Amino acid sequence: MVFKDLTPEEVLNLIEENNENMLMEYLEEQHPADIAELLEKIPDEKRLYIFNSLPPDKAVLVLEELDYDLRFYILNNLPYKYMTHLLKEMSADEITDFLGELPAEFSQKWLDLLEIREREDIRNLLKYEENTAGGLMTLEYVAFPFGYKIRDVLEKLPEMAPDAETIYYIYVTDKEKHLKGVVSLRDLILADPELTLEDVMLTDVKKVDVNMDQEDVARVFEKYGFLGLPVVDKENRLLGIITVDDVMDVLEEEATEDILKLAGTDSRTDIEGISPWYRAYRRLPWLLIALFGEIISGAVISGFSKALEAVVALSFFIPVLMDMGGNVGTQSSAVVVRGIATNRINVRELWENIIREGFIGLILGSICGIIAALIAYLWQGIPALGLVVGISMTLTLTVAAVLGTFVPLTLNKLGKDPAVSSGPFVTTTLDIISLTVYFSSASLFIGYILQS
Amino acid sequence: MVFKDLTPEEVLNLIEENNENMLMEYLEEQHPADIAELLEKIPDEKRLYIFNSLPPDKAVLVLEELDYDLRFYILNNLPYKYMTHLLKEMSADEITDFLGELPAEFSQKWLDLLEIREREDIRNLLKYEENTAGGLMTLEYVAFPFGYKIRDVLEKLPEMAPDAETIYYIYVTDKEKHLKGVVSLRDLILADPELTLEDVMLTDVKKVDVNMDQEDVARVFEKYGFLGLPVVDKENRLLGIITVDDVMDVLEEEATEDILKLAGTDSRTDIEGISPWYRAYRRLPWLLIALFGEIISGAVISGFSKALEAVVALSFFIPVLMDMGGNVGTQSSAVVVRGIATNRINVRELWENIIREGFIGLILGSICGIIAALIAYLWQGIPALGLVVGISMTLTLTVAAVLGTFVPLTLNKLGKDPAVSSGPFVTTTLDIISLTVYFSSASLFIGYILQS
Numbered sequence: 001m002v003f004k005d006l007t008p009e010e011v012l013n014l015i016e017e018n019n020e021n022m023l024m025e026y027l028e029e030q031h032p033a034d035i036a037e038l039l040e041k042i043p044d045e046k047r048l049y050i051f052n053s054l055p056p057d058k059a060v061l062v063l064e065e066l067d068y069d070l071r072f073y074i075l076n077n078l079p080y081k082y083m084t085h086l087l088k089e090m091s092a093d094e095i096t097d098f099l100g101e102l103p104a105e106f107s108q109k110w111l112d113l114l115e116i117r118e119r120e121d122i123r124n125l126l127k128y129e130e131n132t133a134g135g136l137m138t139l140e141y142v143a144f145p146f147g148y149k150i151r152d153v154l155e156k157l158p159e160m161a162p163d164a165e166t167i168y169y170i171y172v173t174d175k176e177k178h179l180k181g182v183v184s185l186r187d188l189i190l191a192d193p194e195l196t197l198e199d200v201m202l203t204d205v206k207k208v209d210v211n212m213d214q215e216d217v218a219r220v221f222e223k224y225g226f227l228g229l230p231v232v233d234k235e236n237r238l239l240g241i242i243t244v245d246d247v248m249d250v251l252e253e254e255a256t257e258d259i260l261k262l263a264g265t266d267s268r269t270d271i272e273g274i275s276p277w278y279r280a281y282r283r284l285p286w287l288l289i290a291l292f293g294e295i296i297s298g299a300v301i302s303g304f305s306k307a308l309e310a311v312v313a314l315s316f317f318i319p320v321l322m323d324m325g326g327n328v329g330t331q332s333s334a335v336v337v338r339g340i341a342t343n344r345i346n347v348r349e350l351w352e353n354i355i356r357e358g359f360i361g362l363i364l365g366s367i368c369g370i371i372a373a374l375i376a377y378l379w380q381g382i383p384a385l386g387l388v389v390g391i392s393m394t395l396t397l398t399v400a401a402v403l404g405t406f407v408p409l410t411l412n413k414l415g416k417d418p419a420v421s422s423g424p425f426v427t428t429t430l431d432i433i434s435l436t437v438y439f440s441s442a443s444l445f446i447g448y449i450l451q452s
Numbered sequence: 453m454v455f456k457d458l459t460p461e462e463v464l465n466l467i468e469e470n471n472e473n474m475l476m477e478y479l480e481e482q483h484p485a486d487i488a489e490l491l492e493k494i495p496d497e498k499r500l501y502i503f504n505s506l507p508p509d510k511a512v513l514v515l516e517e518l519d520y521d522l523r524f525y526i527l528n529n530l531p532y533k534y535m536t537h538l539l540k541e542m543s544a545d546e547i548t549d550f551l552g553e554l555p556a557e558f559s560q561k562w563l564d565l566l567e568i569r570e571r572e573d574i575r576n577l578l579k580y581e582e583n584t585a586g587g588l589m590t591l592e593y594v595a596f597p598f599g600y601k602i603r604d605v606l607e608k609l610p611e612m613a614p615d616a617e618t619i620y621y622i623y624v625t626d627k628e629k630h631l632k633g634v635v636s637l638r639d640l641i642l643a644d645p646e647l648t649l650e651d652v653m654l655t656d657v658k659k660v661d662v663n664m665d666q667e668d669v670a671r672v673f674e675k676y677g678f679l680g681l682p683v684v685d686k687e688n689r690l691l692g693i694i695t696v697d698d699v700m701d702v703l704e705e706e707a708t709e710d711i712l713k714l715a716g717t718d719s720r721t722d723i724e725g726i727s728p729w730y731r732a733y734r735r736l737p738w739l740l741i742a743l744f745g746e747i748i749s750g751a752v753i754s755g756f757s758k759a760l761e762a763v764v765a766l767s768f769f770i771p772v773l774m775d776m777g778g779n780v781g782t783q784s785s786a787v788v789v790r791g792i793a794t795n796r797i798n799v800r801e802l803w804e805n806i807i808r809e810g811f812i813g814l815i816l817g818s819i820c821g822i823i824a825a826l827i828a829y830l831w832q833g834i835p836a837l838g839l840v841v842g843i844s845m846t847l848t849l850t851v852a853a854v855l856g857t858f859v860p861l862t863l864n865k866l867g868k869d870p871a872v873s874s875g876p877f878v879t880t881t882l883d884i885i886s887l888t889v890y891f892s893s894a895s896l897f898i899g900y901i902l903q904s
Contacts, residue, residue, distance in 0.1 A: 029656060031676060185641075222700050227679055244679070245674075252794060256707075265783045283783050284819065290776060301771070308764050315767045319753070320743060322775070323745075323880060326879070338708045360735070427778070
């Protein structure tokens with residue numbers, strides 16, 4: 001308790017001072033997640049020193065909390081025998097995710113270090129896509145076949161507990177491992193010990209298919225507030241379980257992905273330690289598409305250069321039209337992308353959604369159109385110019401809301417990620433549309449504009 | 453099990469056919485969360501009919517799953533006595549959140565319906581800010597004073613279980629309710645029943661202060677993978693607990709808020725059933741600010757109208773500069789806002805972050821600048837114009853990355869929400885900057901441009 005608030009610097013001082021006893025005592029008191037955080041904040045060579053000061057069973061827990069890069073660095077720099085030991089002690093789902101990300105040269109070599117049975121578990125897990133229920137699940141669950149008395153289950157649990165990811169749900173299966181029921185530990189300790197599992201189990205078990213997308217799995221957890229869910233195959237055979245802590249990571253990951261994709265970048269770009277060159281590289285593709293898109297916008301303007309030469313003031317309103325269209329389009333896309341992710345929007349109602357957003361766009365467009373028209377008129381003293389600006393603004397914002405809704409909903413319907421750069425794509429398309437509308441109506445009214 | 457897949461339409465048919473037995477049987481099998489979802493999808497008058505077909509104990513669970521609006525509608529349309537009964541049965545934290553949102557005329561009246569003790573619980577809970585640990589917590593936890601034997605705890609649990617939000621953590625307190633330790637149910641059933649709670653409890657209890665922001669609470673859950681956390685006051689007195697299912701809602705809420713605020717709107721706009729007028733109203737403020745901001749952009753152009761009259765082609769590159777600046781700024785803001793939310797960015801390193809993002813902006817600006825310069829040169833055949841476009845692009849994207857990083861980090865430092873419309877604000881400011889840079893350099897090189 002004395003150590004509660006040591007900063008990374010203070011821990012490094014303990015090493016400097018060769019104060020090994022204090023260090024060991026401090027590490028013993030810390031939660032593995034705190035030690036992992038500490039390791040991430042200190043220089044490499046001290047990381048190994050601290051890691052080697054941990055007792056092996058805690059070292060495993062700390063490893064499981066570490067990011068991929070640091071986990072690899074530490075394991076790869078440990079004595080061969082200790083590394084093998086730690087690998088064997090990690091849970092099957094953690095080691096699978098880890099080996100799945102390793103370069104092939106290492107993953108095969110390290111896989112060979114494990115016992116045959118563990119190796120098979122991991123090979124089985126590696127079959128499942130990373131972003132599905134199969135990729136999330138762990139094999140370390142508690143299941144009993146039919147016929148067990150509650151008393152016997154309670155007696156057996158202590159042996160199973162240390163290896164299980166959770167003992168808060170006890171699953172009941174038949175001989176072929178078909179999932180037949182579930183008993184929560186809560187109900188188990190409340191029940192008469194002389195009854196059997198079948199007497200108290202819930203038969204209407206909520207479960208997820210092994211191929212279900214991880215985002216959908218997260219929705220099931222959210223909806224029902226479960227701590228864990230069983231994963232089954234097409235024949236309802238129990239394959240593994242997913243626990244709520246893994247799902248929280250999924251929610252975070254998916255939300256981050258949505259935000260970054262909407263902004264025209266991707267989630268690989270915000271990881272600490274990735275070089276700026278690589279980050280720039282990941283952000284470049286959508287910028288290039290936008291660049292060529294906006295050259296088309298420029299071509300639209302050049303198509304109207306006669307009008308522009310006659311009335312240079314037309315160019316003064318290019319920024320406001322472009323930016324407002326982009327803003328409304330982005331607002332609509334964000335609302336829709338998030339609405340899809342959180343199930344607030346009924347995606348089957350494509351047209352209902354578009355009409356609803358389009359109406360909001362029309363409201364916003366009318367208000368902003370009137371204001372912009374007044375400003376244009378008062379500033380340049382040309383009533384017809386005000387009219388052109390106002391009409392273009394109203395039309396642009398309405399189209400912006402429609403397009404900002406249509407693109408993510410359609411991407412979703414096609415089975416694509418609705419967030420994939422909806423932002424930049426919508427904005428660029430809108431610029432082309434709004435400039436065309438603006439200069440077309442300006443050409444139409446050019447006589448009136450020149451009269452003033 | 454036969455009913456497993458009834459659509460809302462099929463349920464409505466059961467009502468049409470007066471098939472009450474089937475309906476009751478169906479409802480009995482369904483999870484409260486599923487019934488809540490069903491109620492949200494059917495017309496008002498059928499909602500009450502179905503709700504009234506539920507047994508009262510299930511009706512309470514369904515109420516707790518409903519959105520605020522529907523919950524209010526149903527309660528307000530029930531017979532007075534039944535409504536009072538349901539209110540009394542709801543958990544204190546649910547009823548507090550609900551009453552907190554009710555118009556004052558109802559909240560006082562409905563509060564008065566409750567027993568004195570419940571009323572005090574709720575008044576106590578109402579004291580805490582909605583977005584803090586206190587606003588999230590529930591009072592229905594399991595705590596024992598010192599001295600209890602494990603055997604006695606296990607015997608007493610069944611009585612406490614029905615009212616408790618979770619029995620997976622048992623807290624140990626002294627006479628003044630100071631939090632002294634915690635035992636997980638897992639450890640409890642694994643322990644020798646003759647030992648006391650003090651023998652097996654963890655004394656280094658992870659806990660949260662009652663005033664901690666809910667987003668920070670969620671981070672603690674994520675970091676440690678807990679199912680529940682105790683909430684304490686400044687004197688370490690146990691006030692309540694927070695369970696992981698409430699925290700999942702917080703994560704979703706905060707992510708949605710980030711996305712919508714970045715896009716210049718807010719989370720009240722995507723709730724089903726809210727009128728388009730209100731939604732437009734919530735989106736309008738940032739649009740108006742952007743509108744006036746872009747009028748300044750227009751004024752910048754008008755300031756250079758001499759140059760523009762001489763070379764109308766200058767206007768062709770306004771869209772590409774504006775849009776690319778906006779894109780890079782938005783990318784940077786999104787990365788930073790999300791980095792702050794998920795703790796991936798060290799917010800104290802303001803300048804390190806700005807320099808790192810600025811360097812990425814410089815890389816992106818150089819690449820896009822060279823491409824844009826080539827296009828401008830090849831298209832218009834004016835080398836100096838290519839140079840002006842290229843330089844402006846490089847400068848704009850570098851500034852965009854810097855500004856997109858600076859704004860959310862500074863808002864965060866000032867204790868504001870970093871996502872608050874970083875997007876529109878950054879984009880509008882960038883437009884003014886990029887147009888100034890572009891036309892200034894164009895004026896500088898106007899001689900060379902005209903020579904071609």
